[in-house]
Amino acid sequence: MSDVNVLEAVVRTEFGKGAARRTRRAGNVPAVLYGHQSDPQHLAVNAQEFAAILRAHGTNAVLNLVIDGTPQLALTKSVVVHPIRRYIEHADLLIVKRGEKVTADVNIVVTGDAAAGTLVTQEATTVSIEAEALNIPESIEVSVEGAEEGTQITAADLSLPKGVELAVDPETLIVNVITAPVVEDPEADTTETSEAAEGDDAAEADAESAE
Missing domain, CATH: 1.20.5 (Single alpha-helices involved in coiled-coils or other helix-helix interfaces)
Structure with a gap:
């Protein structure tokens, strides 16, 4: 197993809000691992180490979990962050296998400056894609450099990395350039x-x- 994004995890035997609070007080994040028709596993992972991985690799980070000594590859499927104090409250993790394709939402980053006198509106901040679990891009860039009024960029216009496919309607509007x-x-x-x-x-x- 690669040593990238290795994260120790322990199985939780207590459940409910009270147990989750105790897990967080101990410096851990309560998480649930599911997928491949297996029973969900309730885990606890170190909060600081998990947050560091998310900062470095985004919310679609692939994790090399070590669950009580047993390795397991997993994808960070969703993360719940406290709206005020900004700590991670909970995470859902998905079991994946090398070479397996998964669906994930990837952030869209708009770059460049449109033509003078125009206003760029970003209609979608993420796009759903399908790719191998280990090759999910952290973000997808779309350039509006010099774009004139009336320019519309749809999902079909996005430049996707090799091996990445759209998992949404190609006509989904991403960027709209209008008169300022x-x-x-x-x-x-x-x-x-x-x-x-x-x-x-x-x-x-x-x-x-x-x-």
């Missing part, structure tokens, strides 16, 4: 408002004089 909205000068509005107010004040003064 005109921003009105707020100072002009303020001036017009002030002038209107001064006019109202003058009219009121004339009315009072007439009375």
